Amino acid sequence: MNLRQGRGGQGGRRGQGGQGGPLRHGSATPVEAARQRLGRQVEELARRRLQLRGLLLLQCNYRAPGGEIDIIARDGDTLVFVEVRCRSGGAAGGAAASVDARKRARIVRAARHFLCAAGAAWAQSPCRFDVVAVDGPRWRWIRGAFDAAGCA
DSSP: TTTOOOGGGGOOOTTTTTTOOOOTTTTOOOHHHHHHHHHHHHHHHHHHHHHTOOEEEEEEEEEEEEEEEEEEEEETTTTEEEEEEEESSGGGGGGHHTTTTHHHHHHHHHHHHHHHHGGGGSOOOOOOEEEEEEEEEEEEEEEEOOOOTOOO
């Protein structure tokens, strides 16, 4: 059996607008691809704006088991973990509200991983969790948006 076609010789339909064709793992639909492009552009804008406000960027898109951090920066002696969120409309509370308890826990988990991997370099540094929320044309930098308390 051809694994790309599946049972009965019919191709997958996800992302094909009902036109059939093989299901390709990892390929994005046009809507998903546009969303990913917008996300990358917003993250780049956030990086530039944070640098203009004095943050020193250390790392971007840090991946760890169970989580990812969009931006890791230094603000003076403070290590800052930044989540960038974008929403085109104000539905469901906007970009800042989309950083729910589950997302915060994933960010904290990734931050702990970063700190363990960094070793003594950052062991004594204070840490802060910020959110850059972009709602349409409105950009907000929320310093200390949450803390690690209560995050597994």
